[in-house]
Amino acid sequence: MERDYNPHELERAVQQSWEAEDAFAVGEELDRQKFYCLSMFPYPSGRLHMGHVRNYTIGDVIARYQRMEGYNVLQPMGWDAFGLPAENAAIERGTSPAAWTRANIAEMKTQLKRLGFGYDWNRELATCDPDYYKWEQWVFLRLLKEGLAYRKKAPVNWCPNDQTVLANEQVVDGACWRCDTPVERREIDQWFLAITEYADELLDELGNLAGWPDEVRAMQRNWIGRSRGVQVRFAVAGAEQELSVFTTRPDTLMGVTYLAVAPEHPLAQASAESNADVAAFVERMSNRATAEGELEAQEKEGIRLAAEAIHPLSGERLPVYAANFVLMAYGEGAVMAVPAHDQRDFEFATKYDLPIRPVVVPEGGDLDPGSMTEAFTEPGVLKDSEAFSGLTSAGAFEAIADKLKALGRGERRTNYRLRDWGVSRQRYWGAPIPVIHCDACGAVPVPEADLPVVLPEMELREAASPLKQSPEFYRTTCPECGGAAERETDTFDTFVESSWYFARYTSPDSDAAMVDERAGYWLPVDQYVGGVEHAVLHLLYARFVNKLMRDTGLIASDEPFTRLLTQGMVLYGGAKMSKSKGNVVDPQEMIDRFGADTVRLFILFAAPPEQALEWSDEGVQGAHRFLNRLWRLTADFAEAGPVPALPAELAEEAADLRHQVHALIQRASDDVRRRYHFNTAVAATMEITNALGKQVGSDDRGMRAVVGEGLSAVVRLLSPMTPHLANALWQGLGHTGTVEHAAWPEPDPTALQRESVDLVVQVNGKNRDEIRVPADADEAAVREQALTSERVREFVGDTPVRKVVVVPGKLVNVVAK
């Protein structure tokens, strides 16, 4: 082999051989265990950034490792190709989103190949391809039929900058998740997917996702926000309409002293028509800030409405307020206010001088409304609550719920924070929603035979969708009555495409169905890798669509991703890399300087995958130095001749080295296999290399055999991380076949055995000496030897020894005090 490590030439050659052999193409082999390793596919924004490189390096290491363990490994790659940045770029450059996207895909694909990722490119897909989104349109038609997709006029989050609607999940702190523009509320006809139908399953199954980070499960649980309570209907004096509220605390019902509705609530709106003060309040509240922090700081504010509600049990007349702290979007948009037991109600009551009536008190205690400074929100025991007095909160919950039901004034109900998923986007660069609007027949599904509804390729001049000005696209005839009709010009939210791509990779060329029987072999994904920023968007939608596909009979698995690894951010100079901060490190520049292996190795070594990674120019140098050293060492070793076989007996020095090497192999394997702690696995390979380096010049046959064996192990341990270098060194060491087909190294149990071990000896918990004892020495012998140690006798002195603790293989603690 060559004496000098020349990464660029080497990497090019190895990549060419992979390409020539189609080395990462896989098919279904029913007699082999499969492993499906998937990294979140990129949006083709132009060039790879360091976050991509980290994501895909982690995924590639896992895929290559599993392959060495003998699994039939699928690792595909594709493009999340629809989306707004393409439109913005197209407007700026006077081109079409399609052309811009295709150019970016070509560029980024070259970069991915340059990094040496082992993808099965035969399965590549782009979501903007009609062969892909055809099936999304198809499944949408199925959902329409089942009532799981529906259209309704709804108040929506509207981003004035992007000129489109946003799903709830896409509003961050009251602003657009993409461009940070504050969102406005609008009433628009929208298509929805009934994700709330699956809320319980999505929530309950989080408990089974043992391979997911707790963090992500907690976020999804939080987002779905299930709460059990009672819907209570209050009669309104002199009106037929009832006032419906949702409460999780029916036990506090007898403490209700007023009701409050959202400013957008019909009752408030109706009142505004006849009362100028209410109208002014409602108007002012419609512009209220929705950003976080402001909301918290916002003082409780309200206005009394003319209506009076009637307490369902006591018959008492209760004032009704429109109040800023009540949200129209949650529950019924109205609350029963119990100032004694809810902090918001308490603050409002204090401000407007409304009565505070404690009905749930601490066991054995009491509450004085006159001196309360905050609400008592704990469960307790009921008082002043007619027949319910004396019950516990839990008991009263049931008793009062039963009573309300008997009176026809309420039912138990489960409420969710999760809302149905609005998927209509008023933009061009997306998959057309396959619906035709007919004046006579209404919204009519496009017949299956007419799919796909192809998005025409167009140039863009302004933010508005050109589809709406394109009669060639929207003019059509009604599939039902044959009359003139218009196509839906809205497109799907791009999160729809990314909700099922993992399944399409299994059957990328299927033109008869969304997926075929091959999905049964590969799904679910065994390991998914991506950024934590998708914890509630993509990962929740994908779980939902997976269940839709299951219930359509397309796939069998309940969940799409068995294990999930969320990698940390890449920082530079202590901050997240971003163009605005000017602290971006371009991966391409790093590859050009050091080669792909060095970049991959540094990323893996600098931090465990789920933690933030601080980019360090010196650290990259260090990684490069290590690869250089390993290369030279292997070249020196190989130059001296072939590797001799291990003799039956090794001299002590060689045996010690072999022991050390095998112990490190064991550690590195455990780090990769069980813990995905690639940073410590790399550290172990460095330790092995350092140890071998001292003996590389030895001409002792036994020592040479140990060094040769050790180098072969290091090369295989490193091969998922630095595959090009490993490929060359493997050949340099004289192995036949490529390292990609080699087996993962296993420690030799006989090498791990020792005749004697060194134990630390402590006196009163402080290290005082070290003794060497036979590995099979019993406790009494170890104890004896420790007590006769001179250092121990010195520290113990005349103090009687109270106890001797022996931890086999580790230490002895002599307790004398």
Next chain:
RNA sequence: GGGACGGUGGCGGAAUUGGUAGACGCGCUGGAUUUAGGAUCCAGUACCUAUGCGUGUGCGGGUUCGAGUCCCGCCCGUCCCACCA
């Protein structure tokens, strides 16, 4: 306000089940080699009032023969959610 995760040398980080704190790397110091620089190699590198029964994992307590790790009470940081009834 609720939740999750974290706080260890000059820096990134290691310590997996309560058992030698600081692996590995960076940086730094000294030396070798070199015309020089760089590269490479060797040695050292937690701290200190250092001839030590010394101190040390954010702070204060506790359990234990033994605590970075477990328990109680605080402080600080990052992320997520948030007038959710």
